[in-house]
Amino acid sequence: MLISQSQKNTVLCGRNFSSFSRRIARNCFAALKATLFSQTMQAMKWLDDIKWDDKGLIPVIAQEAASGDVLMFAWMNREALAQTAALGRAVYYSRSRGRLWPKGEESGHVQTVHEIRLDCDNDVILLKVTQLGHEPGIACHTGRHSCFYSLYKDGQWVVVEPVLKDPQTIYK
Amino acid sequence: MLISQSQKNTVLCGRNFSSFSRRIARNCFAALKATLFSQTMQAMKWLDDIKWDDKGLIPVIAQEAASGDVLMFAWMNREALAQTAALGRAVYYSRSRGRLWPKGEESGHVQTVHEIRLDCDNDVILLKVTQLGHEPGIACHTGRHSCFYSLYKDGQWVVVEPVLKDPQTIYK
Numbered sequence: 001m002l003i004s005q006s007q008k009n010t011v012l013c014g015r016n017f018s019s020f021s022r023r024i025a026r027n028c029f030a031a032l033k034a035t036l037f038s039q040t041m042q043a044m045k046w047l048d049d050i051k052w053d054d055k056g057l058i059p060v061i062a063q064e065a066a067s068g069d070v071l072m073f074a075w076m077n078r079e080a081l082a083q084t085a086a087l088g089r090a091v092y093y094s095r096s097r098g099r100l101w102p103k104g105e106e107s108g109h110v111q112t113v114h115e116i117r118l119d120c121d122n123d124v125i126l127l128k129v130t131q132l133g134h135e136p137g138i139a140c141h142t143g144r145h146s147c148f149y150s151l152y153k154d155g156q157w158v159v160v161e162p163v164l165k166d167p168q169t170i171y172k
Numbered sequence: 173m174l175i176s177q178s179q180k181n182t183v184l185c186g187r188n189f190s191s192f193s194r195r196i197a198r199n200c201f202a203a204l205k206a207t208l209f210s211q212t213m214q215a216m217k218w219l220d221d222i223k224w225d226d227k228g229l230i231p232v233i234a235q236e237a238a239s240g241d242v243l244m245f246a247w248m249n250r251e252a253l254a255q256t257a258a259l260g261r262a263v264y265y266s267r268s269r270g271r272l273w274p275k276g277e278e279s280g281h282v283q284t285v286h287e288i289r290l291d292c293d294n295d296v297i298l299l300k301v302t303q304l305g306h307e308p309g310i311a312c313h314t315g316r317h318s319c320f321y322s323l324y325k326d327g328q329w330v331v332v333e334p335v336l337k338d339p340q341t342i343y344k
Contacts (some may be wrong), residue, residue, distance in 0.1 A: 001196040043327055045327070045328065046324065046327055046328050046329055049329060059231055059245065061242060061245065063235055063242055066241070068239070068240025068241070069240070070233060070235055070298055071243065072291070073231065073233065073291060085324060086249035115323060115324075116323070117320040117321075117322060117323055117324070118320070118322040118324070118329055119244070119245060119319040119320050119323075120236070120312050120313065120314050120316075120319045120321070120324070121319075122322075124320075126242055126246040126320040134253075135245075140292050141292065142292050144292075147291040147292045147293075147299040148289040148290070148291050148296075149289075149290060149292070150292075150294075151287060151288070151289055152218065152257060152287075152288035152289070152290070155215055155217070155218055155222060156217065156218050157218055157290055158302075163207040
């Protein structure tokens with residue numbers, strides 16, 4: 001193939017420019033990669049600080065922010081806690097269903113999360129929440145305000161909280 | 173050996189009386205045994221109602237009755253819960269030490285128990301307690317009021333509760 005001198009120059013210049021660009025691009029990419037890696041590590045550190053149990057889970061207590069009532073107890077995996085923090089809404093991990101469980105996905109009884117706290121052993125989470133979807137809030141699948149409605153009295157468990165809404169009308 | 177008629181009567185009467193007494197005693201003993209068995213079964217039923225995990229434990233949340241603050245999270249086995257109910261003081265099961273852990277045994281930070289509640293799945297306990305031994309109450313081994321002193325903020329855990337007493341002076 002015959003090419004002119006000007007074509008040769010263009011090709012050489014192109015080669016040089018291309019080589020220079022590639023070097024710049026490589027450096028930029030490396031810097032970007034390092035930054036992203038650092039940011040990701042930083043973003044993950046709070047999750048790494050947690051002592052997940054042998055199933056990769058952590059127990060979670062949900063407490064109503066306004067009343068102080070302990071509403072329920074559930075579990076989270078890493079993804080559930082990351083989503084809870086990102087969305088500001090409680091996302092648990094359902095052990096029985098083996099999948100993420102965005103609280104209220106069926107019932108509409110969503111929990112807005114105001115605070116996420118971790119205990120001294122880094123192995124229990126406390127959420128301060130507002131229980132939405134009903135007034136007063138219903139956290140329990142039985143239609144009660146709180147899951148802790150059975151009180152020990154004289155050697156037996158006594159139900160001491162009313163059903164606020166029939167579960168059959170909650171889960172249609 | 174020669175014995176008189178009156179002696180014979182006494183012996184016979186003694187035999188009859190002894191036989192009668194034995195029957196009475198047997199019946200009394202059987203009735204007592206049945207009553208005790210029934211009472212024991214009744215006394216145990218509330219413990220049998222609980223869904224203990226595969227290690228024979230149940231998670232326990234301790235909440236300060238007066239303030240509503242969630243103080244700590246621990247575990248109980250059957251014996252710990254039975255003792256807690258009997259004594260009106262929190263007795264946990266220490267998984268790390270593999271034995272009963274009467275709260276405050278070293279620190280003096282005993283918990284008086286006002287209520288024992290069970291959740292809808294029968295697998296979590298909520299205690300309503302008064303935290304004794306210091307004013308304000310110290311439930312945490314770090315010398316803080318509550319174990320949940322780390323707050324999630326902007327991708328990290330921030331300590332938001334003060335140490336009320338140096339742990340070195342608590343655990344001498």
